[in-house]
Amino acid sequence: MVEECSPASGDTCGALFLDQGFESLLRRKLGTHANTILKDRRIDGLLRYFNNTIKRTFNPLGPRCDQEYEIEIGGVEDIPEINFEDGYLTLTRSAQFYVAYFEGTIFKVSLIQSLNKS
Numbered sequence: 001m002v003e004e005c006s007p008a009s010g011d012t013c014g015a016l017f018l019d020q021g022f023e024s025l026l027r028r029k030l031g032t033h034a035n036t037i038l039k040d041r042r043i044d045g046l047l048r049y050f051n052n053t054i055k056r057t058f059n060p061l062g063p064r065c066d067q068e069y070e071i072e073i074g075g076v077e078d079i080p081e082i083n084f085e086d087g088y089l090t091l092t093r094s095a096q097f098y099v100a101y102f103e104g105t106i107f108k109v110s111l112i113q114s115l116n117k118s
Contacts, residue, residue: 015055022050029082029089035077039045046071067093 023043027034038046054069070088083090 018055019047019050021049021053025091026089029091030079033076033079033082037073041048042073046073065093069093096114 023038023046026038026046030037044096049071058065069091071091072087073084074087076084078085083092101108
């Protein structure tokens with residue numbers, strides 16, 4: 001069994017920032033419904049889905065990047081005004097998507113990289 005030998009001395013890095021950005025994006029998209037829908041267990045499942053699918057292949061600069069992403073959230077009634085229908089929340093690739101999801105992450109990773117160089 002491997003155990004931690006010394007206390008962590010750094011900050012969290014890119015992958016965690018992307019997870020936090022995804023959760024934040026979901027919360028913003030769901031708006032007033034977020035606290036009712038996004039309970040801890042459901043968030044865990046959504047993050048697993050995100051990590052195994054979208055996160056591994058998403059390249060906003062690539063020509064094959066999907067224009068829409070459907071996130072399955074079962075057991076919730078339709079909310080058509082936010083593109084949540086038949087158990088799926090549709091996230092459309094747009095400038096707003098990139099800013100909400102990546103801007104903070106890119107800034108934090110760049111900051112960590114610059115600190116590591118000094």
